Amino acid sequence: xxxxxxxxxxxxxxxxxxxxxxxxxxxxxxxxxxxxxxxxxxxxxxxxxxxxxxxxxxxxxxxxxxxxxxxxxxxxxxxxxxxxxxxxxxxxxxxxxxxxxxxxxxxxxxxxxxxxxxxxxxxxxxxxxxxxxxxxxxxxxxxxxxxxxxxxxxxxxxxxxxxxxxxxxxxxxxxxxxxxxxxxxxxxxxxxxxxxxxxxxxxxxxxxxxxxxxxxxxxxxxxxxxxxxxxxxxxxxxxxxxxxxxxxxxxxxxxxxxxxxxxxxxxxxxxxxxxx
DNA sequence: CGTCGCTCCTGGATGC
DNA sequence: TGCATCCAGGAGCGAC
Numbered sequence: 001x002x003x004x005x006x007x008x009x010x011x012x013x014x015x016x017x018x019x020x021x022x023x024x025x026x027x028x029x030x031x032x033x034x035x036x037x038x039x040x041x042x043x044x045x046x047x048x049x050x051x052x053x054x055x056x057x058x059x060x061x062x063x064x065x066x067x068x069x070x071x072x073x074x075x076x077x078x079x080x081x082x083x084x085x086x087x088x089x090x091x092x093x094x095x096x097x098x099x100x101x102x103x104x105x106x107x108x109x110x111x112x113x114x115x116x117x118x119x120x121x122x123x124x125x126x127x128x129x130x131x132x133x134x135x136x137x138x139x140x141x142x143x144x145x146x147x148x149x150x151x152x153x154x155x156x157x158x159x160x161x162x163x164x165x166x167x168x169x170x171x172x173x174x175x176x177x178x179x180x181x182x183x184x185x186x187x188x189x190x191x192x193x194x195x196x197x198x199x200x201x202x203x204x205x206x207x208x209x210x211x212x213x214x215x216x217x218x219x220x221x222x223x224x225x226x227x228x229x230x231x232x233x234x235x236x237x238x239x240x241x242x243x244x245x246x247x248x249x250x251x252x253x254x255x256x257x258x259x260x261x262x263x264x265x266x267x268x269x270x271x272x273x274x275x276x
Numbered sequence: 277c278g279t280c281g282c283t284c285c286t287g288g289a290t291g292c
Numbered sequence: 293t294g295c296a297t298c299c300a301g302g303a304g305c306g307a308c
Contacts, residue, residue: 002301033284060302077302079286094286113285115302130304158279167303175301264281265301 003076004060005139005172006215006236007226011082012057014229015107018084019064023051023102031096034109036117046070046120047099059135059171063126071126073119074109080116083108084229136169139208144170149205153193160196161189162263164208173208176221176243179268181207183242188274189260189267214239242268 003011024047029040038046050066057063062082064072074082083092085106091098097109097118109118119129127133137144156163163169164178173181182189184207187200196204220226220234223244227233241251246259250270259268 004302075302077284078300111285112287113300115285156278162279165302263279266299 002078002174002176002221002223003080003226004174004177004215004221005057005212006177006218007220007228007234008060008062008076008172009057009216010220010228010234011076012055012062014232015082015084016055018105018229019052019107020054021051022105024048024066025100025102025104027100028098029096030098031114034096034111034114034116034118036119038120043120047072058132058138059167060174061132061135065123069123071121071123073121073126073129073132075117075131076111077113077115077117079113080109080111081227082229083110083227083231131167134168135171136167137171139170139172139212144209146202146205150198150201153196153201156193158193159189159262160187160191160193160204161265161267163193165263165265170208172212175265175267176223176240177208177211177215179243180211180240183269183274184211186273188276189262189269190276242270244268 026044026048029035029043032040035043050068050070052064052066054065055062060075062074066072085108087104087106092110094112095108095110099107109116121129137148152169161178161182164173164181165175181204185200185203187196187204215221215236218234218236218239219228221236222233223237242257245257246268248257250257250273253270253272255270255272257268258271259266
């Protein structure tokens with residue numbers, strides 16, 4: 001569950017080799033609302049005969065580039081899965097879309113909570129998609145510099161945790177990696193962003209990159225239902241220091257890890273290592 | 277524009 | 293034991 005940047009990147013990497021060069025034979029849509037802004041019949045017709053030329057990740061979005069100047073944009077939200085399957089495989093519960101390829105292999109979109117969305121747009125209209133349009137900087141990209149981070153924090157009066165989750169600020173951080181980064185940087189999630197010292201800002205900057213990088217190296221965090229494109233679990237759940245550890249002793253100081261709702265989301269932190 | 281709260285969903289966990 | 297309620301949380305949306 002909860003695909004964030006490392007999980008979406010892992011899905012991308014697991015599918016890339018298998019799907020590049022494949023030609024769509026069509027798409028069966030079982031739940032219309034998943035396929036946003038397009039009639040399922042049109043969707044099937046437009047995909048038919050198009051070849052996948054490449055896959056890109058932007059924040060938590062996956063973009064499939066197709067021939068004919070088209071792009072298919074997939075957001076897994078919380079419980080979405082993209083699974084590469086053979087036609088014999090039994091159709092799992094909550095399978096909402098099945099993509100067929102000309103070689104008879106399939107890509108299936110499975111999503112228990114039905115929050116995930118799929119768009120099909122011309123490449124030149126990608127920037128008009130709400131969400132993609134306003135997406136912030138890539139935290140593992142060149143433009144996410146320490147200077148940028150410092151400068152952005154300076155005028156923000158919001159709490160640091162909700163700010164880290166703001167996709168128009170930095171793209172791809174979700175609840176798990178936000179809590180983990182704040183713990184590593186020893187910063188309380190309720191601190192007002194603008195009040196972080198230069199030292200704290202630098203620590204948080206490094207911690208964000210570190211937790212995301214490790215998440216990718218460990219092929220994602222599989223807590224509930226996250227799987228990559230081949231149905232494999234990640235191992236980063238074994239690397240978490242505070243997320244889901246409320247009631248347990250802090251790995252650094254032994255004090256009990258707390259859980260508190262901040263900005264409407266559960267936040268896990270050590271009250272001693274992350275003083276307010 | 278920044279910030280906040282509500283909403284969409286299912287199913288596992290928790291409460292009485 | 294059974295039923296009701298809560299909770300998980302990404303992001304679009306409307307309100308202020």
